[in-house]
Amino acid sequence: MEEKYLYKFNWDCSRQGEVEGLFVATESEVEYAIGKEAYFGEILGKHSEVYGTIEEGEIKKVDIDSNAVGQVAEHLGETWSGYNPLHYIKYDCQVCEDRYSGEEMHSTEEDDMICNYCQKEKSEKR
Ligand SMILES: [Zn+2]
Numbered sequence: 001m002e003e004k005y006l007y008k009f010n011w012d013c014s015r016q017g018e019v020e021g022l023f024v025a026t027e028s029e030v031e032y033a034i035g036k037e038a039y040f041g042e043i044l045g046k047h048s049e050v051y052g053t054i055e056e057g058e059i060k061k062v063d064i065d066s067n068a069v070g071q072v073a074e075h076l077g078e079t080w081s082g083y084n085p086l087h088y089i090k091y092d093c094q095v096c097e098d099r100y101s102g103e104e105m106h107s108t109e110e111d112d113m114i115c116n117y118c119q120k121e122k123s124e125k126r
Contacts, residue, residue, distance in 0.1 A: 002026040002109070006062040006069045009085045011052070016044040021082035022062075024073045028110050029086055030059050036089040043083065054085055093118055 004024050011019040019040060033054050040050040078084065087102040095118035102108060106119035114122075 002028060003066040004069055004073065005066050006064050006080070008060050008062055009058065009083065010060075011050075011058060011085075013044060013048075013050055016048050016050065019043065019050060019083055021084050022080040023084040023086065024069055024078040024080070025086055026109075029108055030061075032108065032110065033059065033086055033089055038085050038088040040083065040088050054089070059085065091115075095122075 004026050007023055007025055007030055009019070009021040009023065013019060034056050036054055038051060038054050042048050043050050072080075079087070084102070086108070090099045090101060091105045091108055091113055092099055093105070093115040094113045096115065098115065100115045104116050106114050106116045
Protein backbone atom coordinates (compact mmCIF):
# COMPACT_ATOMS: atom_id res chain seq x y z
CA MET A 1 0.00 0.00 0.00
CA GLU A 2 1.36 3.38 -0.97
CA GLU A 3 1.60 6.06 1.69
CA LYS A 4 -1.15 8.65 1.73
CA TYR A 5 -0.70 12.34 2.22
CA LEU A 6 -2.88 15.36 2.69
CA TYR A 7 -3.26 17.61 -0.35
CA LYS A 8 -4.73 21.00 -0.91
CA PHE A 9 -6.46 21.81 -4.15
CA ASN A 10 -7.01 25.38 -5.24
CA TRP A 11 -8.52 26.57 -8.46
CA ASP A 12 -9.06 30.21 -9.14
CA CYS A 13 -12.07 30.65 -11.40
CA SER A 14 -11.61 34.43 -11.46
CA ARG A 15 -15.04 36.08 -11.47
CA GLN A 16 -16.93 32.98 -10.43
CA GLY A 17 -14.89 32.32 -7.34
CA GLU A 18 -12.60 29.60 -6.10
CA VAL A 19 -12.76 25.84 -5.97
CA GLU A 20 -10.92 24.46 -2.98
CA GLY A 21 -10.48 21.10 -1.42
CA LEU A 22 -8.53 19.28 1.25
CA PHE A 23 -8.15 15.59 0.51
CA VAL A 24 -6.07 12.50 1.16
CA ALA A 25 -4.34 10.67 -1.70
CA THR A 26 -1.19 8.84 -2.71
CA GLU A 27 1.54 10.57 -4.69
CA SER A 28 0.75 8.51 -7.77
CA GLU A 29 -2.96 9.38 -7.60
CA VAL A 30 -2.05 13.06 -7.60
CA GLU A 31 0.48 12.57 -10.41
CA TYR A 32 -2.24 10.89 -12.45
CA ALA A 33 -4.57 13.86 -11.95
CA ILE A 34 -2.09 16.45 -13.24
CA GLY A 35 -2.89 17.31 -16.84
CA LYS A 36 -6.30 15.65 -16.69
CA GLU A 37 -9.57 17.39 -17.45
CA ALA A 38 -11.78 17.85 -14.41
CA TYR A 39 -15.47 18.58 -14.74
CA PHE A 40 -17.19 20.00 -11.66
CA GLY A 41 -20.45 21.19 -13.21
CA GLU A 42 -22.43 24.06 -11.72
CA ILE A 43 -20.74 24.14 -8.34
CA LEU A 44 -20.29 27.92 -8.29
CA GLY A 45 -23.90 28.73 -9.08
CA LYS A 46 -26.32 28.25 -11.90
CA HIS A 47 -24.68 28.08 -15.35
CA SER A 48 -21.21 28.32 -13.82
CA GLU A 49 -20.02 25.10 -15.57
CA VAL A 50 -16.69 24.77 -13.81
CA TYR A 51 -14.16 22.63 -15.69
CA GLY A 52 -10.61 22.70 -16.96
CA THR A 53 -7.26 21.02 -16.83
CA ILE A 54 -5.57 20.41 -13.51
CA GLU A 55 -2.14 22.00 -13.71
CA GLU A 56 0.97 21.34 -11.70
CA GLY A 57 0.98 23.59 -8.63
CA GLU A 58 -2.79 23.59 -8.24
CA ILE A 59 -2.53 20.55 -6.00
CA LYS A 60 -0.05 21.04 -3.18
CA LYS A 61 1.07 18.57 -0.58
CA VAL A 62 0.43 19.65 2.99
CA ASP A 63 3.41 19.01 5.23
CA ILE A 64 1.82 16.53 7.65
CA ASP A 65 3.24 13.13 8.53
CA SER A 66 1.54 10.40 6.52
CA ASN A 67 0.83 8.34 9.66
CA ALA A 68 -1.07 11.25 11.18
CA VAL A 69 -2.94 11.73 7.91
CA GLY A 70 -3.88 8.05 7.95
CA GLN A 71 -5.21 8.26 11.50
CA VAL A 72 -7.44 11.24 10.76
CA ALA A 73 -8.57 9.70 7.46
CA GLU A 74 -9.93 6.73 9.39
CA HIS A 75 -12.50 9.11 10.87
CA LEU A 76 -12.98 11.69 8.15
CA GLY A 77 -12.52 9.61 5.01
CA GLU A 78 -10.51 10.91 2.09
CA THR A 79 -12.18 14.25 1.47
CA TRP A 80 -11.74 16.51 4.48
CA SER A 81 -13.29 19.65 3.06
CA GLY A 82 -14.41 21.19 -0.18
CA TYR A 83 -13.98 19.34 -3.45
CA ASN A 84 -11.74 16.36 -4.05
CA PRO A 85 -10.45 16.85 -7.63
CA LEU A 86 -9.73 13.11 -7.90
CA HIS A 87 -13.49 12.53 -7.94
CA TYR A 88 -14.00 14.81 -10.93
CA ILE A 89 -11.51 13.40 -13.42
CA LYS A 90 -12.04 10.32 -15.57
CA TYR A 91 -10.30 7.01 -15.14
CA ASP A 92 -9.97 4.11 -17.57
CA CYS A 93 -11.04 0.83 -16.02
CA GLN A 94 -8.51 -1.82 -17.01
CA VAL A 95 -11.16 -4.53 -17.08
CA CYS A 96 -14.10 -3.12 -19.06
CA GLU A 97 -12.09 -0.22 -20.57
CA ASP A 98 -14.91 2.22 -19.91
CA ARG A 99 -14.24 5.65 -18.44
CA TYR A 100 -15.59 6.58 -15.04
CA SER A 101 -15.30 9.41 -12.57
CA GLY A 102 -13.30 8.80 -9.40
CA GLU A 103 -16.44 8.16 -7.39
CA GLU A 104 -17.28 5.15 -9.56
CA MET A 105 -13.80 3.66 -9.32
CA HIS A 106 -13.04 0.96 -6.80
CA SER A 107 -9.30 1.50 -7.14
CA THR A 108 -7.30 4.13 -8.97
CA GLU A 109 -3.89 2.62 -8.28
CA GLU A 110 -1.99 2.79 -11.53
CA ASP A 111 -1.53 -0.95 -11.95
CA ASP A 112 -4.95 -1.84 -10.58
CA MET A 113 -7.46 0.59 -12.08
CA ILE A 114 -10.85 -0.99 -11.73
CA CYS A 115 -14.37 0.41 -11.60
CA ASN A 116 -16.92 -0.43 -8.90
CA TYR A 117 -18.96 -2.50 -11.34
CA CYS A 118 -16.11 -4.77 -12.46
CA GLN A 119 -14.92 -5.12 -8.87
CA LYS A 120 -18.40 -6.22 -7.86
CA GLU A 121 -18.54 -8.78 -10.64
CA LYS A 122 -15.10 -10.03 -9.72
CA SER A 123 -15.98 -10.50 -6.04
CA GLU A 124 -19.26 -12.25 -6.90
CA LYS A 125 -17.45 -14.80 -9.04
CA ARG A 126 -15.29 -15.89 -6.15
ZN1 LIG B 1 -14.84 -1.73 -15.32
